[in-house]
Amino acid sequence: MRIRLDPWPVDTFEGQLTLKPFAGLVFDVETDVWQAVPTQGIPVALREVVVVDGKPRMEARLLIDDEAGELHLAAFGAYVVGAVSLCPHGSRQAELQQVRARRVLAYSADTPLEPARLSPRNPQSGVLDYEPHAFNGRQVEGPRAKVQRLMLDAEQALSQELASAMALEEGDTDTLPETLVLQDGPVRLGRGGSAVVGYVKTLHTDYLGADRIGLLSELKCGERTPILRFRVGDRGGHFSEAEGREQRFTWYVRLCEPPFYQHPLAGIMRLEMHAPEDSTFVPHAVQAVANLSGALLQKLGSKLHKDPRAPQNLIPTAALEHAMTRSMGSAELVTRRIRSHIAAAYGAGVLA
Template sequence: MRIRLDPWPVDTQDGQLTLKPFAGLVFDAETDLWAAIPTRGIPERMRRILVVDGKPRMEARLLLDDGAGALSVAGFGAFVVGAVDLCPHGSRQAQLQGVSARRVLAYSGDAPLEVARLSPRNPHSGVLEYQPHAFAGAQVEGARAAVQTLMLRREQAMSAELASPLPLDETDVDALPDTLVLQDGPVRPGEAGRAVVGYVKTLHTDYLGADRIGLLTALRPGERTPVLRFKLGDRGDGAGEGREQRFTWYVRLCDAPFYQHPLAGVMRLEMHAPEDTDFVPRGVQDIADLSGALLCRLASQPHKDPRAPQNLIPTAALEQAMGRAMGSAEMVTRRIRAHLAGQYGSRVVA
C-alpha cells in the first residue's frame, strides 16, 4: 500500500480529490486518440482575460414571530462578486473590477419584509442596507442557500456580460475571442454562446473511468487531455437525457511532489457545448489549445497559497478584495445586535 497526501489544507470544505464516478455517458468530441496534447501558447489576438469569482457570507440567523404564534426562519447575509482584469501577455497591470458587497435579508415567512437599514454610530462606517429576499421552505439553512443562489446568479450575469461572443462554427479562423472569462466553478445556464470557461479546482467527479484516468498522472505541465462531451444531469439509466451539453478537458498546472497523490496539480475545465455535437467549435478548440499555457502562468505557489496551484493567483487576490468589501464579520455582527436592540429592546413580553 502506498500512502499519498491530499495537498489541500484539512480546514477547507472539501479535499482536492474524491473522484465519485460520473453516472452518465461521456463521449469523445475532439479525437478518438486518448493521448496528451501540448499547449500551443497564447495568441496575440487574445488581449484580455477576466477571472470572475464570488464570496458569500452569513452574518446572522434570525427567527421571525408574526405575533400570532407562527414562527419562520430568516437571516442577514452578504455576498460579493467581482473580477480581475488582466492581460495574458503581461503588457499592463491587473485591475479589480466590480468588487462591491450586496446585503440580503433572506426570509421564509408569508408576510413581506421591508429593507433593513443599519445606521452606524460612527457616520464614517456607512449604512448597511439589507434587501429583503423571500425563499421557499422553512429549513434553518434556507437563508444561507438563498444568499448562495443570488451570488451564483450574479456571477453568471457578470461572466456573460464581460465575455466575448463565441462563434459556434467549425472552421471560422476568427473564432478565437479577444476577451475570455475564467469563472471559478462549473459553467452555468445562460452563458452559452459566450467565451466563458469554468475551472473546477477539486476533482470530485470522475468523467474518465479506470481505463483513461491514468493519462492525468502522465500529463506534463501545460499539457491537456482531448476534449470530451457530456450531458449535465445525465444519470445513464435512460430515464433522463440530461439538461444541457458541455465540453470538458483536463490540464496539468505543475508536477506533483512525490509525497502527494499523482493527480495533484490537475484542473478540470468546461465550456458549454451546442446541441449539434458532431464537432468541437473552432473557438472552443482554440481556447483548449491555449488553456495550458494560460493556467500555468496564473497558477499559484504552495508558499503563497495552501490551495496551490489550482487556486489561481488572480483568484486569491480577488478573494482578499471581496473579504475587505464585506467588512469585518465581528463588526457587522455588533451592528446587527445593536440594530435589533434598538428596534425591540424596549418592548416587554408579557
C-alpha cells in the same frame, strides 16, 4: 501500500480529490485517440483574460414568530463578486474590477420582510442596506442557499458582461475571442455563446472512468486531455428538465508536476465550457481556448509556499479573494451592528 498527501488544506470543506464516478454518459467529440494534447501557447489575438469569482457570507440568523405562533427562518447575509483583468502577455499590471458587496435579508416567503437599513452611530462607518429576498420552504439551510444563489447569478451576469461573444456553430470560422473569462467553478446553467471558461479546482467527480483516468497522471506541465462532452445532471438517463438541456465541453490540464509526497493528480485542473445541444463536433473557438489553456494556467497558477491551495487557486483569484473580503467589512463589527438593530427594532415592534 502507498500513502500520498491530499494537498488541499484541512480547514476546507472537502479535499482536493474524491473522484465520485459520474453516473451519466460522456462522449468523445475532439478525437477518438485518448492521449495527451500539447499546449500551443497563448496567441497574440487573445488580448485580455478576466478572472471572475464570488464570496458569500452569513452574518446573522433570525427566528421569527408569526401571529399564529409558527416559527420562520430568516438571515442577514452578504455576497460580493468581482473580477481581475490582466494581459495574458504581461504587457500591463492586473486591475481589480467591480468588487462591491451586496447585502441580503433572506426570508421565508411565508413571512415577508421589509428592507433593513442599519445606520451606525459614527457616520463615517457607513450605512448597511439589506435588500429582502424570499426563499421557498422552511429549510434550515434556506437563507444560506438563497445568498449563495444570488452570488452565483451575479457571477454569471458579470462573466457574460465582460466576455467576448463566441461562435459555437460548426461552420463558424472565428477561432478565438479577444477577451476570455475564467470563472471559478463550473459554468452556470444557461447563457451559452460567450467566451467563459469554468475552472474546477477540486476533482470530486470522475468523468473519465477507470480505463481513461490514468492519462491524468501522465500529463506533462501544460498538456491537456482531449475535449469531451457530457450533459449536466445526467444520472444514467434521469435528470431534471432544466439540467437535461444543458451540455458541457470539458477537458483536464496539468498546471505543474506534483511533489513526490502528493497524489499524482495534485497539479490537475478540470475546465468546462458551454456546448451546443447534442453537438457531435467541437467549435473552432472552443478548441482554440483548450489549446491555449495549458500555457495560460501555468502562468496563473499559484505557488505552494504562498498559497496552500496551489496551484489550482490561481494568483489573480487569491488577490481577488482578499479584495472581496475587505469589501464586506469586518464580520465582527457587522454582527454588532445587527445586534443593535434587532434590539432597537424589537423594542419598536418591527421584528418580533
